[in-house]
Amino acid sequence: MIEKNYDVVVVGGGPAGSMAARAAAHAGSTVALFEKDREIGIPVRCAEGVGAKALGSLLEIRPEWISQRISGVRFIAPSGQSVDMANDEIGFILNRKIFDADLAKFAGDSGAHIFTKTYVEGLFFQDGHVAGVRINHLGHRMTVEAKIVIGADGVESRVGRWAGLHTQTPIHDMESCAQVTAGNLEIEPSLITFYFSHEIAPGGYLWIFPKGPDIANIGLGVSGEYSREHKPVELLQNFVHRHFPRAVWLSTVFGGVPCSKPLESLVADGLLLAGDAAHQTNPLTGGGIISGMLSGKLAGETAVKAIRTGDLGRHFLQEYERQWQPEAEKQEKFYKIKEFVFNLRDKDFDQIAAAVLSLPAEKRTLVNIFRKALIKKPSLIFDILKLFT
Amino acid sequence: MTIPYYRQSQCDFCGTCVGVCPENAIELAETTLVILEDLCTACMNCVIICPTAALEERDDRKEL
Structure with missing residues (x-):
């Protein structure tokens, strides 16, 4: 009452x-x-991804919350070039x-x-x-x-x-999103994967967040700058049909993220x-x-x-x-x-991917470099760029 | 000026349109969405952002 x-x-x-x-x-x-x-x-x-350390700092973690433990990150450049990165933190895909x-x-x-x-x-x-x-x-x-x-x-x-x-x-700061939880996927369950390309997700990115050995949240966000012409629902259907033709669509959801x-x-x-x-x-x-x-x-x-x-x-x-x-x-x-990342063109992403691939695997901590360097000194972005181009 | 045309069968009630509406002119409950005609200025932000194309800019609303 x-x-x-x-x-x-x-x-x-x-x-x-x-x-x-x-x-x-x-x-x-x-x-x-x-x-x-x-x-x-x-x-x-929600894509349901969360950092283990951050979650543990707020609550005692219960095993029932965790769908999948994540230990690595894979980026796919517009060319299709795949770059695996050392991960600086264990992550979880939750069961929200x-x-x-x-x-x-x-x-x-x-x-x-x-x-x-x-x-x-x-x-x-x-x-x-x-x-x-x-x-x-x-x-x-x-x-x-x-x-x-x-x-x-x-x-x-x-x-x-x-x-x-x-x-x-x-409007340019709203990401318009679509996501499917799909089964029957051939994936690497310990890796989260991000696709960057104007064709796949203009002004955003596509994610694959595994929830089990062959099941994952596959979703994408499109900036409001592009979402009039490029509807997330259609982009998602195209991507999944092309990359996972045998996927079983278990749940579809739409939403917006203020960025x-x-x-x-x-x-x-x-x-x-x-x-x-x-x-x-x-x-x-x-x-x-x-x-x-x-x-x-x-x-x-x-x-x-x-x-x-x-x-x-x-x-x-x-x-x-x-x-x-x-x-x-x-x-x-x-x-x-x-603002910097979403202003990169596809060929910039391809060049960065190629440069990162020439580094030994243990040095490929782009996320770490970005996080540590830029929080301390935003102007470092130009130095980091020189590193990759 | 015509307010956006709304297609309920295509709507996921996600509220993304509400977040970009400059006039706070969209009311969203669990499975209902209403554009408040008095407040709407037909800016079409909601049409632009809608992930499912449930909102559409149209001049011929009467026949719908």
């Missing part, structure tokens, strides 16, 4: 929302989480259906109330502050008051905009945003599970602190923005790398 008021209302039951609800409930607040879909964890609009359900259950175990099939239709304001949400729960409309609302409502977020925040994703610079503001009076709703993704890779979980946790903790001090205004809530600042700076840098 939905109460008339809570300390904290969380909109959205993905990893960011569940971590926010769990953190706030764990710290002693009364919490309701509203999920618009009928089931937490479904549909899985189980993972997301567990995260919501953790929130519930901490005392949060979880309601599915509950659509948030708008915000409720008092004296200009966000003071609750208007919901539609199985056709029953009501207002639920809250001291703090946390918007974790994903790429389709409207919560922030209702509170006056500028969360529209610029933008950090938002200018993540808070308003009585409101915090977390996860995709706050564009907290890596704009180069589109990855957002870990950053969503971390930001949700921080948002939940900040909400409780604000409630304890009795100051629910945006100036107090900016504490959350300060805590997020190091991540925002990384996002800024990855955005610059993204």
Whole structure:
């Protein structure tokens, strides 16, 4: 039964929302989480890849969450040239259906109330502050008051905009994506594979993330710059039919990933945003599970602190923005790398692939070079380029 | 000015269109999507970004 008021209302039951609800409930607040879909964890609009170390820093990892352990990366250049890279970190391909359900259950175990099939239709304001949400729960409309609302409502977020925040994703920064979970594939299950080519995924890339010995998520993202003429659904069909003619299509899903610079503001009076709703993704890779979980946790903790001090205004809530600042700076840098990488032409990718192949295998740590060098000194990109051309 | 034509059978309710709408003019629940005519400025961002081509720019909406 939905109460008339809570300390904290969380909109959205993905990893960011569940971590926010769990953190706030764990710290002693009364919490309701509203999920618009009928089931937490479904549909899985995600390639499901995550770094093992990063995940382990947030939670004790359960084996049921892991579909496949990943130990290497393969890049395929437009020419078809394949480059295997030494990997600097073990990765997992998750089973997000189980993972997301567990995260919501953790929130519930901490005392949060979880309601599915509950659509948030708008915000409720008092004296200009966000003071609750208007919901539609199985056709029953009501207002639920809250001291703090946390918007974790994903790429389709409207919560922030209702509170006056500028969360529209610029069209060139939205990746329009299609993915199939396919079986009967001949793949190397310990490797994730990326294809770069204008023909396969203009302004983006195609991924193959194995979920087992012969099953994988095959998906691609197309930048909004190109997605009017090049529809992801058709590009995916073409690729799979050409490369995996015997594939069995088990599940198809579509979605968008905000790959933008950090938002200018993540808070308003009585409101915090977390996860995709706050564009907290890596704009180069589109990855957002870990950053969503971390930001949700921080948002939940900040909400409780604000409630304890009795100051629910945006100036107090900016504490959350300060805590997020190091991540925002990384996002800024990855955005610059993204702009560079997605402006490369097919022949540039081919040249880079050839140059990397001439290096001994143990030195092929492009990801590592990019990450380490560019975070420290963005201008190094020109030096790295000289290395490869 | 004509708002985008929406083909529900082609829609995955993924919300990518909502994220690029400058007017916050798209309402999305689990399996319903509504373009709010009062707010829509026919910028066609949603048509451009839709991964499944469920949204389309058309001048002949009446016959549909």
